[in-house]
Amino acid sequence: MNAGLLAQYVMNGLMLGMMYALVAVGFTLFFGVLDVIKFSHGDVLTVGAFTALAAYIGLTAAGVTSGPVVLLLILLAAIAMMALLGMLIARVLVMPLRTAPALNTLLITLMAGTVLREAVRLFYPQGANPKPFPSLLPNGSLTLGTFNLRYDNVIMLAAGIAVIVALQWVLRRTTLGLAIRAVAQDEETARSMGVNFTAIVLITFAIGSGFAAFAGIMNGLYYNEINFGMGLYLGVIGFAAAIVGGLGSVYGAILGGFVFAALQTIGTVAMPFASAYKDVFAFGVIIAFMAWRPTGLIQEKISERV
Numbered sequence: 001m002n003a004g005l006l007a008q009y010v011m012n013g014l015m016l017g018m019m020y021a022l023v024a025v026g027f028t029l030f031f032g033v034l035d036v037i038k039f040s041h042g043d044v045l046t047v048g049a050f051t052a053l054a055a056y057i058g059l060t061a062a063g064v065t066s067g068p069v070v071l072l073l074i075l076l077a078a079i080a081m082m083a084l085l086g087m088l089i090a091r092v093l094v095m096p097l098r099t100a101p102a103l104n105t106l107l108i109t110l111m112a113g114t115v116l117r118e119a120v121r122l123f124y125p126q127g128a129n130p131k132p133f134p135s136l137l138p139n140g141s142l143t144l145g146t147f148n149l150r151y152d153n154v155i156m157l158a159a160g161i162a163v164i165v166a167l168q169w170v171l172r173r174t175t176l177g178l179a180i181r182a183v184a185q186d187e188e189t190a191r192s193m194g195v196n197f198t199a200i201v202l203i204t205f206a207i208g209s210g211f212a213a214f215a216g217i218m219n220g221l222y223y224n225e226i227n228f229g230m231g232l233y234l235g236v237i238g239f240a241a242a243i244v245g246g247l248g249s250v251y252g253a254i255l256g257g258f259v260f261a262a263l264q265t266i267g268t269v270a271m272p273f274a275s276a277y278k279d280v281f282a283f284g285v286i287i288a289f290m291a292w293r294p295t296g297l298i299q300e301k302i303s304e305r306v
Contacts, residue, residue, distance in 0.1 A: 004146025013265035018160035021257030022215035023238025026208030040113030042235015048213030052078040086209025133220035246296030
């Protein structure tokens, strides 16, 4: 394999890893504040991507044609709407079941995800069919030997890094972040110190759901297509990445996302009929790894969750 092709595989792996990491971070945030797994997370991603597409169609109809302006507006619209949706799911479905068995929460969020996914399929115009997603980033590329570096990939990768860095800054340097970490560490102590537990949970679910919307738009820009089932696939991978990294650790979720993408890339390169078997290879390695190390790559320390 020549260096150019190897670099292309690495770049593709980085793009996939960033999308998986953004989804995995959401799972980790939800688990951090409420010790729950929200299985509707991937379907929130789907709704976010379709919200962005609907916003694009509306802006185009209104005569807004500037690519950067349209991209910014659809990002804001999708992230805001999914933040509200995440808060609604937390308030109506998840928090009332805090004292119920964990299986109840898993089941109700799984069903909620199915409702969201089917709602997109049934009520979005021709929602059962894949939808072309607009190309709103520069289409040019830089050729380095046999390696073709696309400008849009660089921009999306940089944007993903910026979002993750911003989240870490919020968690480590702000009062809100301190409150989130306090709730994740010890809910009762946080309450006794005046932290509004309900507000922090809702804000955390809003942040995680906003990350899902961002990942959905990134996926649409990368593949120039979205479909109603995309969140189910990305949700499973994001959850697997969070588990592999060590559920409860933001750094672990990010690492797990890139590990899963790396495994897919290796499967593409090393196995015959790569496109058919790369997921089988990646999930097979993950199964073997979790059997060997159930705690994940970064073992959770309760004092360092989130």
